[in-house]
Amino acid sequence: LDHMVDEVTTGVEPHVGYKKVLVTGGAGFIGSHVAEFLLERGDDVVTVDEMNDYYDVRIKENNLQQLRAKYPEEGRLKIFKADICDEDVMSKIFEEEGPTWVCHMAARAGVRPSIQDPYVYIHSNIKGTTHLMELSAKHGVKNFVFASSSSVYGGSKSTFFSEDEVVDNPVSPYAASKKACELLAYTYHHLYNLNISGLRFFTVYGPRGRPDMAPFKFIDRVSRGVEIQQFGDGSSSRDYTFISDIVDGIVRALDRPHPYEVFNLGKGSGTSLKEFIDLVQKHTEKDAVIKVMPDQPGDVPYTCADVSKAHAMLGYKSKVAFEEGIRRTVKWYNGAYNAKELEVCPELQANGMGRAP
Numbered sequence: 001l002d003h004m005v006d007e008v009t010t011g012v013e014p015h016v017g018y019k020k021v022l023v024t025g026g027a028g029f030i031g032s033h034v035a036e037f038l039l040e041r042g043d044d045v046v047t048v049d050e051m052n053d054y055y056d057v058r059i060k061e062n063n064l065q066q067l068r069a070k071y072p073e074e075g076r077l078k079i080f081k082a083d084i085c086d087e088d089v090m091s092k093i094f095e096e097e098g099p100t101w102v103c104h105m106a107a108r109a110g111v112r113p114s115i116q117d118p119y120v121y122i123h124s125n126i127k128g129t130t131h132l133m134e135l136s137a138k139h140g141v142k143n144f145v146f147a148s149s150s151s152v153y154g155g156s157k158s159t160f161f162s163e164d165e166v167v168d169n170p171v172s173p174y175a176a177s178k179k180a181c182e183l184l185a186y187t188y189h190h191l192y193n194l195n196i197s198g199l200r201f202f203t204v205y206g207p208r209g210r211p212d213m214a215p216f217k218f219i220d221r222v223s224r225g226v227e228i229q230q231f232g233d234g235s236s237s238r239d240y241t242f243i244s245d246i247v248d249g250i251v252r253a254l255d256r257p258h259p260y261e262v263f264n265l266g267k268g269s270g271t272s273l274k275e276f277i278d279l280v281q282k283h284t285e286k287d288a289v290i291k292v293m294p295d296q297p298g299d300v301p302y303t304c305a306d307v308s309k310a311h312a313m314l315g316y317k318s319k320v321a322f323e324e325g326i327r328r329t330v331k332w333y334n335g336a337y338n339a340k341e342l343e344v345c346p347e348l349q350a351n352g353m354g355r356a357p
């Protein structure tokens, strides 16, 4: 395959019962952590990522580099650079690699950019997911787990989000694309008996976190003495989920195939913006330069995941307290992230992503 970037393995013989898992978006934040976890417990992993420049691609290259460094020999980890919508390449990957499990994390993420450029979200998220489900049905995949998002609750009136809610008012192309994936997933389950679980993640943060998201931005900016914006009086509250809890939930969903289910994966409790900023100050040992802004139109005071369904059906329970998660993220930022000396290209700096000069 021309698109192969690298192919590495530890040379360990596959054990009976071990899985071969296709992890899409494997160079991204969540996908790279899932791939690492699966490899560590003995599964074989095939990653596919198009390495787009939504944020600095060197962060993604670093993520893959870390996997390569841990699994430098041939056989257990295969890494492909490809668009999941590319029919020829993806068909070849399914034919030649024969993954029996799919963990589909690839997507164009981000709510606000989806308003500027909706077509790329339709392409990667809706077309890409449909294409993977087609191939999975055709190749007898045993379980297909994909990333949905808490953004599907966008138009909801409630603040404690439960999967039972009928949500049909997504308020951005990104949210609509994730809702469309959930609907198509039901169709593929119905038509082909494909086992599918959609996981609605609530703001995920941690080491290797995305530079366009608030947790990374706050830690980065406070560390460098750059101003951060606080909307409203700081009392608004969100559900932030540490990466290891999300990986735990994803792997539980992979290990327990369901005909068709949608699960919330979150911490299950909220943290106020003020508390968030206080903890970032405490662990960076820096004072934040805060610019107080008026509340954004449409902002809701409190949102939180009801994780009782994931707890009952998957045994999922968030384990990492918010302060501990921030402590570990700051530690990574000060150590591994800074050590990479990632130079961020000027366009990204202009968008406030990554590190300023």
Ligand code: NAD
Residues within 6 Å of the ligand: 024, 025, 026, 027, 028, 029, 030, 031, 048, 049, 050, 051, 052, 054, 060, 082, 083, 084, 085, 104, 105, 106, 107, 108, 109, 110, 123, 124, 128, 147, 148, 149, 150, 200, 201, 202, 203, 204, 205, 210
């Ligand atoms: P990420 O951007 O770090 O990872 C996604 C990866 O998918 C990227 O590396 C990107 O290059 C790749 N990709 C995008 N389109 C592709 C395509 N057409 N073909 C191949 N690769 C493609 O994002 P993340 O935070 O790791 O998110 C993973 C998944 O979780 C996404 O589906 C996202 O929508 C969802 N999600 C994330 C969060 C969060 O808080 N991080 C919250 C809700 C949902």
